[in-house]
Amino acid sequence: MEQLNKKLNKIMVVGKNYEMPFSKGILARSLTAIGMKPTQSYKLASEIESILKKEGITSILMDDLRTRVYYHLLTKNYDTIAEKYLLWRNILKKHPIIILIGGASGVGTSTIAFELASRLGIPSVMGTDSIREVIRRSISKDLVPVLYNSSYDAWKSLRLPVENFGCDKHIIGFERHIEPVLIGIEGIIDRSLTEGSSIIIEGTHIVPGIMSEKYSLMPNIITIVLTLSSEEMHKQRFSARAKVSARPMERYIDNFKIIRKINDYIVENAKYQNTPVIENISISDSVNNVLEIISDRFESIENMDNE
Ligand SMILES: Nc1ncnc2c1ncn2[C@@H]1O[C@H](COP(=O)(O)OP(=O)(O)O)[C@@H](O)[C@H]1O
Ligand SMILES: O=C(O)[C@@H](COP(=O)(O)O)OP(=O)(O)O
Structure with missing residues:
Protein backbone atom coordinates (compact mmCIF):
# COMPACT_ATOMS: atom_id res chain seq x y z
CA MET A 1 0.00 0.00 0.00
CA GLU A 2 2.81 2.36 0.98
CA GLN A 3 4.52 1.60 -2.34
CA LEU A 4 1.29 2.38 -4.19
CA ASN A 5 0.80 5.69 -2.33
CA LYS A 6 4.39 6.59 -3.19
CA LYS A 7 3.75 5.76 -6.82
CA LEU A 8 0.55 7.81 -6.85
CA ASN A 9 2.35 10.57 -4.97
CA LYS A 10 -0.37 10.40 -2.33
CA ILE A 11 -0.14 11.14 1.38
CA MET A 12 -2.66 9.40 3.62
CA VAL A 13 -3.76 11.12 6.83
CA VAL A 14 -4.61 8.54 9.50
CA GLY A 15 -7.15 9.40 12.21
CA LYS A 16 -8.51 7.26 15.05
CA ASN A 17 -11.28 5.65 13.05
CA TYR A 18 -10.55 6.59 9.46
CA GLU A 19 -7.95 7.62 6.94
CA MET A 20 -8.16 9.96 4.00
CA PRO A 21 -5.86 11.53 1.43
CA PHE A 22 -4.12 14.75 2.48
CA SER A 23 -6.12 17.69 1.15
CA LYS A 24 -4.70 21.19 0.84
CA GLY A 25 -8.28 22.48 0.71
CA ILE A 26 -9.29 20.92 4.02
CA LEU A 27 -6.16 22.14 5.77
CA ALA A 28 -6.53 25.62 4.27
CA ARG A 29 -10.18 25.83 5.41
CA SER A 30 -9.24 24.93 8.98
CA LEU A 31 -6.74 27.80 8.93
CA THR A 32 -9.27 30.21 7.44
CA ALA A 33 -11.65 29.23 10.24
CA ILE A 34 -9.26 30.70 12.78
CA GLY A 35 -8.79 33.97 10.99
CA MET A 36 -6.10 33.48 8.35
CA LYS A 37 -6.72 35.01 4.93
CA PRO A 38 -7.73 32.36 2.33
CA THR A 39 -4.72 33.06 0.09
CA GLN A 40 -2.30 32.74 3.03
CA SER A 41 -4.04 29.57 4.23
CA TYR A 42 -3.73 27.94 0.85
CA LYS A 43 -0.09 28.95 0.52
CA LEU A 44 0.69 27.49 3.92
CA ALA A 45 -1.17 24.25 3.17
CA SER A 46 0.79 23.93 -0.09
CA GLU A 47 4.08 24.50 1.77
CA ILE A 48 3.24 21.74 4.24
CA GLU A 49 2.30 19.36 1.44
CA SER A 50 5.62 20.06 -0.33
CA ILE A 51 7.59 19.39 2.86
CA LEU A 52 5.79 16.07 3.43
CA LYS A 53 6.41 15.04 -0.16
CA LYS A 54 10.07 16.07 0.00
CA GLU A 55 10.48 13.88 3.07
CA GLY A 56 8.90 10.97 1.16
CA ILE A 57 6.03 10.64 3.66
CA THR A 58 3.16 8.53 2.35
CA SER A 59 1.19 8.23 5.57
CA ILE A 60 0.97 10.51 8.61
CA LEU A 61 -1.02 10.36 11.84
CA MET A 62 -3.57 13.14 12.24
CA ASP A 63 -1.95 14.19 15.52
CA ASP A 64 1.48 14.39 13.88
CA LEU A 65 0.06 16.47 11.06
CA ARG A 66 -1.46 18.88 13.61
CA THR A 67 1.90 19.22 15.37
CA ARG A 68 3.65 19.89 12.09
CA VAL A 69 1.12 22.55 11.11
CA TYR A 70 1.54 24.17 14.52
CA TYR A 71 5.35 24.35 14.24
CA HIS A 72 5.22 25.45 10.62
CA LEU A 73 2.95 28.35 11.64
CA LEU A 74 5.45 29.27 14.35
CA THR A 75 8.40 29.22 11.96
CA LYS A 76 6.46 31.56 9.67
CA ASN A 77 5.81 33.92 12.61
CA TYR A 78 2.09 33.28 12.79
CA ASP A 79 2.30 32.87 16.56
CA THR A 80 -1.26 33.92 17.42
CA ILE A 81 -2.74 31.80 14.63
CA ALA A 82 -0.57 28.85 15.77
CA GLU A 83 -1.95 29.02 19.33
CA LYS A 84 -5.49 29.40 18.05
CA TYR A 85 -5.01 26.47 15.67
CA LEU A 86 -3.89 24.23 18.50
CA LEU A 87 -6.77 25.29 20.71
CA TRP A 88 -9.40 24.73 17.99
CA ARG A 89 -7.97 21.33 17.03
CA ASN A 90 -7.87 20.19 20.64
CA ILE A 91 -11.41 21.33 21.35
CA LEU A 92 -12.87 19.78 18.20
CA LYS A 93 -10.93 16.57 18.84
CA LYS A 94 -12.02 16.17 22.44
CA HIS A 95 -15.60 17.41 22.38
CA PRO A 96 -18.46 17.12 19.96
CA ILE A 97 -19.68 20.61 19.05
N1 LIG B 1 -25.42 36.52 3.72
C1 LIG B 1 -26.01 36.30 2.56
N2 LIG B 1 -25.79 37.13 1.53
C2 LIG B 1 -26.39 36.94 0.33
N3 LIG B 1 -27.22 35.93 0.06
C3 LIG B 1 -27.47 35.05 1.05
C4 LIG B 1 -26.88 35.17 2.34
N4 LIG B 1 -27.32 34.16 3.11
C5 LIG B 1 -28.16 33.43 2.34
N5 LIG B 1 -28.24 33.97 1.10
C6 LIG B 1 -29.06 33.51 -0.02
O1 LIG B 1 -30.44 33.68 0.37
C7 LIG B 1 -31.24 32.60 -0.06
C8 LIG B 1 -31.93 31.97 1.15
O2 LIG B 1 -30.95 31.37 1.98
P1 LIG B 1 -31.18 29.94 2.65
O3 LIG B 1 -29.88 29.57 3.29
O4 LIG B 1 -31.78 28.98 1.68
O5 LIG B 1 -32.27 30.34 3.76
P2 LIG B 1 -32.99 29.45 4.86
O6 LIG B 1 -32.28 28.14 4.94
O7 LIG B 1 -32.88 30.26 6.11
O8 LIG B 1 -34.41 29.35 4.41
C9 LIG B 1 -30.31 31.65 -0.80
O9 LIG B 1 -30.43 31.89 -2.19
C10 LIG B 1 -28.91 32.00 -0.29
O10 LIG B 1 -27.92 31.75 -1.26
O1 LIG C 1 -41.92 25.55 6.87
C1 LIG C 1 -41.13 26.40 6.45
O2 LIG C 1 -41.08 27.57 6.89
C2 LIG C 1 -40.10 26.06 5.38
C3 LIG C 1 -38.78 25.88 6.12
O3 LIG C 1 -37.72 25.75 5.24
P1 LIG C 1 -36.56 26.89 5.05
O4 LIG C 1 -37.17 27.95 4.22
O5 LIG C 1 -36.16 27.37 6.40
O6 LIG C 1 -35.43 26.16 4.33
O7 LIG C 1 -40.38 24.88 4.66
P2 LIG C 1 -41.40 24.74 3.42
O8 LIG C 1 -42.61 24.02 3.98
O9 LIG C 1 -41.72 26.10 2.92
O10 LIG C 1 -40.70 23.87 2.41
Whole structure:
Protein backbone atom coordinates (compact mmCIF):
# COMPACT_ATOMS: atom_id res chain seq x y z
CA MET A 1 0.00 0.00 0.00
CA GLU A 2 2.81 2.36 0.98
CA GLN A 3 4.52 1.60 -2.34
CA LEU A 4 1.29 2.38 -4.19
CA ASN A 5 0.80 5.69 -2.33
CA LYS A 6 4.39 6.59 -3.19
CA LYS A 7 3.75 5.76 -6.82
CA LEU A 8 0.55 7.81 -6.85
CA ASN A 9 2.35 10.57 -4.97
CA LYS A 10 -0.37 10.40 -2.33
CA ILE A 11 -0.14 11.14 1.38
CA MET A 12 -2.66 9.40 3.62
CA VAL A 13 -3.76 11.12 6.83
CA VAL A 14 -4.61 8.54 9.50
CA GLY A 15 -7.15 9.40 12.21
CA LYS A 16 -8.51 7.26 15.05
CA ASN A 17 -11.28 5.65 13.05
CA TYR A 18 -10.55 6.59 9.46
CA GLU A 19 -7.95 7.62 6.94
CA MET A 20 -8.16 9.96 4.00
CA PRO A 21 -5.86 11.53 1.43
CA PHE A 22 -4.12 14.75 2.48
CA SER A 23 -6.12 17.69 1.15
CA LYS A 24 -4.70 21.19 0.84
CA GLY A 25 -8.28 22.48 0.71
CA ILE A 26 -9.29 20.92 4.02
CA LEU A 27 -6.16 22.14 5.77
CA ALA A 28 -6.53 25.62 4.27
CA ARG A 29 -10.18 25.83 5.41
CA SER A 30 -9.24 24.93 8.98
CA LEU A 31 -6.74 27.80 8.93
CA THR A 32 -9.27 30.21 7.44
CA ALA A 33 -11.65 29.23 10.24
CA ILE A 34 -9.26 30.70 12.78
CA GLY A 35 -8.79 33.97 10.99
CA MET A 36 -6.10 33.48 8.35
CA LYS A 37 -6.72 35.01 4.93
CA PRO A 38 -7.73 32.36 2.33
CA THR A 39 -4.72 33.06 0.09
CA GLN A 40 -2.30 32.74 3.03
CA SER A 41 -4.04 29.57 4.23
CA TYR A 42 -3.73 27.94 0.85
CA LYS A 43 -0.09 28.95 0.52
CA LEU A 44 0.69 27.49 3.92
CA ALA A 45 -1.17 24.25 3.17
CA SER A 46 0.79 23.93 -0.09
CA GLU A 47 4.08 24.50 1.77
CA ILE A 48 3.24 21.74 4.24
CA GLU A 49 2.30 19.36 1.44
CA SER A 50 5.62 20.06 -0.33
CA ILE A 51 7.59 19.39 2.86
CA LEU A 52 5.79 16.07 3.43
CA LYS A 53 6.41 15.04 -0.16
CA LYS A 54 10.07 16.07 0.00
CA GLU A 55 10.48 13.88 3.07
CA GLY A 56 8.90 10.97 1.16
CA ILE A 57 6.03 10.64 3.66
CA THR A 58 3.16 8.53 2.35
CA SER A 59 1.19 8.23 5.57
CA ILE A 60 0.97 10.51 8.61
CA LEU A 61 -1.02 10.36 11.84
CA MET A 62 -3.57 13.14 12.24
CA ASP A 63 -1.95 14.19 15.52
CA ASP A 64 1.48 14.39 13.88
CA LEU A 65 0.06 16.47 11.06
CA ARG A 66 -1.46 18.88 13.61
CA THR A 67 1.90 19.22 15.37
CA ARG A 68 3.65 19.89 12.09
CA VAL A 69 1.12 22.55 11.11
CA TYR A 70 1.54 24.17 14.52
CA TYR A 71 5.35 24.35 14.24
CA HIS A 72 5.22 25.45 10.62
CA LEU A 73 2.95 28.35 11.64
CA LEU A 74 5.45 29.27 14.35
CA THR A 75 8.40 29.22 11.96
CA LYS A 76 6.46 31.56 9.67
CA ASN A 77 5.81 33.92 12.61
CA TYR A 78 2.09 33.28 12.79
CA ASP A 79 2.30 32.87 16.56
CA THR A 80 -1.26 33.92 17.42
CA ILE A 81 -2.74 31.80 14.63
CA ALA A 82 -0.57 28.85 15.77
CA GLU A 83 -1.95 29.02 19.33
CA LYS A 84 -5.49 29.40 18.05
CA TYR A 85 -5.01 26.47 15.67
CA LEU A 86 -3.89 24.23 18.50
CA LEU A 87 -6.77 25.29 20.71
CA TRP A 88 -9.40 24.73 17.99
CA ARG A 89 -7.97 21.33 17.03
CA ASN A 90 -7.87 20.19 20.64
CA ILE A 91 -11.41 21.33 21.35
CA LEU A 92 -12.87 19.78 18.20
CA LYS A 93 -10.93 16.57 18.84
CA LYS A 94 -12.02 16.17 22.44
CA HIS A 95 -15.60 17.41 22.38
CA PRO A 96 -18.46 17.12 19.96
CA ILE A 97 -19.68 20.61 19.05
CA ILE A 98 -23.38 20.92 18.31
CA ILE A 99 -24.28 24.14 16.51
CA LEU A 100 -27.97 25.02 16.26
CA ILE A 101 -28.84 27.78 13.81
CA GLY A 102 -32.36 29.14 13.89
CA GLY A 103 -34.14 31.82 11.93
CA ALA A 104 -37.28 32.42 9.89
CA SER A 105 -37.52 30.92 6.43
CA GLY A 106 -35.18 32.64 3.97
CA VAL A 107 -32.84 34.43 6.39
CA GLY A 108 -30.00 32.09 5.40
CA THR A 109 -29.71 29.33 8.00
CA SER A 110 -28.77 26.61 5.49
CA THR A 111 -26.26 28.82 3.67
CA ILE A 112 -24.46 29.77 6.88
CA ALA A 113 -24.63 26.20 8.21
CA PHE A 114 -22.90 24.75 5.14
CA GLU A 115 -20.27 27.45 5.11
CA LEU A 116 -19.52 26.88 8.80
CA ALA A 117 -19.38 23.12 8.35
CA SER A 118 -16.83 23.51 5.59
CA ARG A 119 -14.67 25.89 7.63
CA LEU A 120 -14.77 23.77 10.79
CA GLY A 121 -14.56 20.39 9.08
CA ILE A 122 -17.86 19.33 10.68
CA PRO A 123 -19.08 16.43 8.55
CA SER A 124 -22.84 16.66 9.20
CA VAL A 125 -25.38 19.35 8.52
CA MET A 126 -29.02 18.55 9.10
CA GLY A 127 -31.94 20.75 8.07
CA THR A 128 -34.95 20.81 10.34
CA ASP A 129 -37.21 20.56 7.29
CA SER A 130 -35.68 17.12 6.62
CA ILE A 131 -36.23 16.16 10.26
CA ARG A 132 -39.83 17.32 9.87
CA GLU A 133 -40.20 15.04 6.86
CA VAL A 134 -39.08 12.03 8.94
CA ILE A 135 -41.45 12.92 11.79
CA ARG A 136 -44.31 13.26 9.26
CA ARG A 137 -43.81 9.58 8.39
CA SER A 138 -44.46 8.57 11.97
CA ILE A 139 -47.32 10.90 12.94
CA SER A 140 -50.45 10.82 10.83
CA LYS A 141 -52.00 13.96 9.39
CA ASP A 142 -55.22 13.21 11.27
CA LEU A 143 -53.36 13.24 14.58
CA VAL A 144 -51.24 16.39 14.12
CA PRO A 145 -52.47 18.28 11.03
CA VAL A 146 -50.26 21.36 11.71
CA LEU A 147 -47.17 19.24 11.10
CA TYR A 148 -48.20 18.83 7.48
CA ASN A 149 -48.24 22.56 6.83
CA SER A 150 -45.29 24.90 6.51
CA SER A 151 -44.21 26.97 9.49
CA TYR A 152 -46.02 30.04 8.14
CA ASP A 153 -49.37 28.48 7.24
CA ALA A 154 -49.67 25.98 10.10
CA TRP A 155 -52.30 28.28 11.66
CA LYS A 156 -54.71 27.14 8.95
CA SER A 157 -54.81 23.68 10.55
CA LEU A 158 -55.57 24.82 14.08
CA ARG A 159 -58.64 22.90 15.18
CA LEU A 160 -60.41 25.48 17.30
CA PRO A 161 -61.90 28.50 15.54
CA VAL A 162 -59.11 31.09 15.32
CA GLU A 163 -61.06 33.66 17.37
CA ASN A 164 -60.77 31.26 20.35
CA PHE A 165 -57.06 31.98 20.56
CA GLY A 166 -56.19 34.88 22.80
CA CYS A 167 -52.69 35.16 21.31
CA ASP A 168 -51.65 35.61 17.74
CA LYS A 169 -53.03 32.71 15.69
CA HIS A 170 -50.02 32.70 13.33
CA ILE A 171 -47.62 32.29 16.22
CA ILE A 172 -49.79 29.62 17.89
CA GLY A 173 -49.81 27.76 14.57
CA PHE A 174 -46.01 28.10 14.35
CA GLU A 175 -45.50 26.85 17.92
CA ARG A 176 -47.75 23.83 17.35
CA HIS A 177 -45.94 23.12 14.09
CA ILE A 178 -42.45 23.07 15.56
CA GLU A 179 -43.32 21.04 18.65
CA PRO A 180 -43.27 17.55 17.07
CA VAL A 181 -40.13 18.45 15.08
CA LEU A 182 -38.34 19.18 18.36
CA ILE A 183 -38.58 15.49 19.25
CA GLY A 184 -36.47 14.70 16.19
CA ILE A 185 -34.03 17.56 16.79
CA GLU A 186 -33.45 16.47 20.38
CA GLY A 187 -33.01 12.85 19.27
CA ILE A 188 -30.27 13.88 16.84
CA ILE A 189 -28.53 16.02 19.48
CA ASP A 190 -28.59 13.14 21.98
CA ARG A 191 -27.21 10.72 19.42
CA SER A 192 -24.39 13.11 18.45
CA LEU A 193 -23.46 13.61 22.10
CA THR A 194 -23.37 9.85 22.71
CA GLU A 195 -21.33 9.23 19.58
CA GLY A 196 -19.05 12.15 20.28
CA SER A 197 -19.59 13.56 16.80
CA SER A 198 -20.13 17.19 15.86
CA ILE A 199 -23.14 18.34 13.89
CA ILE A 200 -24.85 21.51 12.70
CA ILE A 201 -28.64 21.57 12.79
CA GLU A 202 -30.32 24.48 11.02
CA GLY A 203 -33.78 25.75 10.24
CA THR A 204 -36.83 27.60 11.35
CA HIS A 205 -37.72 24.97 13.96
CA ILE A 206 -34.77 26.00 16.15
CA VAL A 207 -36.25 28.49 18.60
CA PRO A 208 -34.29 29.50 21.72
CA GLY A 209 -36.03 28.57 24.94
CA ILE A 210 -38.32 26.00 23.39
CA MET A 211 -36.00 23.02 23.54
CA SER A 212 -35.34 21.01 26.69
CA GLU A 213 -33.54 23.15 29.29
CA LYS A 214 -30.74 20.60 29.75
CA TYR A 215 -29.22 21.64 26.41
CA SER A 216 -28.84 25.27 27.39
CA LEU A 217 -26.58 24.15 30.24
CA MET A 218 -24.12 22.38 27.93
CA PRO A 219 -21.39 24.74 26.71
CA ASN A 220 -20.67 22.60 23.63
CA ILE A 221 -24.22 23.13 22.34
CA ILE A 222 -24.20 26.55 20.74
CA THR A 223 -27.43 28.13 19.59
CA ILE A 224 -27.41 31.10 17.24
CA VAL A 225 -30.25 32.97 15.58
CA LEU A 226 -29.99 34.65 12.19
CA THR A 227 -32.15 37.54 11.17
CA LEU A 228 -32.55 40.25 8.57
CA SER A 229 -33.86 43.58 9.80
CA SER A 230 -34.38 44.75 6.26
CA GLU A 231 -37.64 43.37 4.87
CA GLU A 232 -36.51 44.28 1.36
CA MET A 233 -33.36 42.21 1.69
CA HIS A 234 -35.34 39.32 3.17
CA LYS A 235 -37.72 39.36 0.18
CA GLN A 236 -34.78 39.38 -2.24
CA ARG A 237 -33.40 36.23 -0.62
CA PHE A 238 -36.50 34.30 -1.72
CA SER A 239 -36.05 35.37 -5.32
CA ALA A 240 -32.34 34.49 -5.15
CA ARG A 241 -33.23 31.06 -3.81
CA ALA A 242 -35.90 30.47 -6.45
CA LYS A 243 -33.25 30.93 -9.16
CA VAL A 244 -31.17 28.02 -7.93
CA SER A 245 -33.76 25.68 -6.43
CA ALA A 246 -37.21 24.27 -7.02
CA ARG A 247 -38.73 26.51 -4.35
CA PRO A 248 -40.86 29.14 -6.05
CA MET A 249 -40.67 32.56 -4.42
CA GLU A 250 -44.43 33.25 -4.69
CA ARG A 251 -45.34 30.97 -1.76
CA TYR A 252 -42.94 32.86 0.50
CA ILE A 253 -43.84 36.32 -0.77
CA ASP A 254 -47.56 35.52 -0.31
CA ASN A 255 -46.85 34.55 3.29
CA PHE A 256 -44.21 37.20 3.85
CA LYS A 257 -46.03 39.08 6.62
CA ILE A 258 -46.35 35.87 8.66
CA ILE A 259 -42.73 34.90 7.98
CA ARG A 260 -41.69 38.33 9.31
CA LYS A 261 -43.85 37.77 12.37
CA ILE A 262 -42.07 34.44 12.92
CA ASN A 263 -38.72 36.23 12.47
CA ASP A 264 -39.66 38.75 15.18
CA TYR A 265 -40.89 35.97 17.46
CA ILE A 266 -37.65 33.97 17.12
CA VAL A 267 -35.50 37.08 17.66
CA GLU A 268 -37.53 38.08 20.72
CA ASN A 269 -37.13 34.61 22.21
CA ALA A 270 -33.40 34.73 21.48
CA LYS A 271 -33.01 38.05 23.26
CA TYR A 272 -34.97 36.76 26.22
CA GLN A 273 -32.72 33.70 26.40
CA ASN A 274 -29.47 35.65 25.80
CA THR A 275 -28.93 33.75 22.58
CA PRO A 276 -26.76 35.62 20.06
CA VAL A 277 -28.64 37.13 17.13
CA ILE A 278 -26.69 37.76 13.93
CA GLU A 279 -27.73 40.04 11.07
CA ASN A 280 -27.00 37.83 8.08
CA ILE A 281 -26.03 40.51 5.60
CA SER A 282 -22.69 39.19 4.43
CA ILE A 283 -21.96 35.46 4.51
CA SER A 284 -18.34 35.91 5.60
CA ASP A 285 -19.24 38.36 8.39
CA SER A 286 -21.93 36.02 9.69
CA VAL A 287 -19.59 33.02 9.63
CA ASN A 288 -16.83 34.99 11.37
CA ASN A 289 -19.31 36.12 13.99
CA VAL A 290 -20.35 32.53 14.70
CA LEU A 291 -16.70 31.42 14.88
CA GLU A 292 -16.02 34.15 17.43
CA ILE A 293 -19.01 33.06 19.51
CA ILE A 294 -17.74 29.48 19.47
CA SER A 295 -14.21 30.44 20.49
CA ASP A 296 -15.61 32.53 23.35
CA ARG A 297 -17.07 29.27 24.65
CA PHE A 298 -13.77 27.38 24.59
CA GLU A 299 -12.90 27.93 28.21
CA SER A 300 -16.22 26.54 29.44
CA ILE A 301 -16.00 23.65 26.95
CA GLU A 302 -12.52 22.79 28.26
CA ASN A 303 -13.82 22.93 31.82
CA MET A 304 -16.34 20.20 30.97
CA ASP A 305 -13.38 17.80 31.40
CA ASN A 306 -12.97 18.77 35.03
CA GLU A 307 -16.61 18.39 36.01
N1 LIG B 1 -25.42 36.52 3.72
C1 LIG B 1 -26.01 36.30 2.56
N2 LIG B 1 -25.79 37.13 1.53
C2 LIG B 1 -26.39 36.94 0.33
N3 LIG B 1 -27.22 35.93 0.06
C3 LIG B 1 -27.47 35.05 1.05
C4 LIG B 1 -26.88 35.17 2.34
N4 LIG B 1 -27.32 34.16 3.11
C5 LIG B 1 -28.16 33.43 2.34
N5 LIG B 1 -28.24 33.97 1.10
C6 LIG B 1 -29.06 33.51 -0.02
O1 LIG B 1 -30.44 33.68 0.37
C7 LIG B 1 -31.24 32.60 -0.06
C8 LIG B 1 -31.93 31.97 1.15
O2 LIG B 1 -30.95 31.37 1.98
P1 LIG B 1 -31.18 29.94 2.65
O3 LIG B 1 -29.88 29.57 3.29
O4 LIG B 1 -31.78 28.98 1.68
O5 LIG B 1 -32.27 30.34 3.76
P2 LIG B 1 -32.99 29.45 4.86
O6 LIG B 1 -32.28 28.14 4.94
O7 LIG B 1 -32.88 30.26 6.11
O8 LIG B 1 -34.41 29.35 4.41
C9 LIG B 1 -30.31 31.65 -0.80
O9 LIG B 1 -30.43 31.89 -2.19
C10 LIG B 1 -28.91 32.00 -0.29
O10 LIG B 1 -27.92 31.75 -1.26
O1 LIG C 1 -41.92 25.55 6.87
C1 LIG C 1 -41.13 26.40 6.45
O2 LIG C 1 -41.08 27.57 6.89
C2 LIG C 1 -40.10 26.06 5.38
C3 LIG C 1 -38.78 25.88 6.12
O3 LIG C 1 -37.72 25.75 5.24
P1 LIG C 1 -36.56 26.89 5.05
O4 LIG C 1 -37.17 27.95 4.22
O5 LIG C 1 -36.16 27.37 6.40
O6 LIG C 1 -35.43 26.16 4.33
O7 LIG C 1 -40.38 24.88 4.66
P2 LIG C 1 -41.40 24.74 3.42
O8 LIG C 1 -42.61 24.02 3.98
O9 LIG C 1 -41.72 26.10 2.92
O10 LIG C 1 -40.70 23.87 2.41
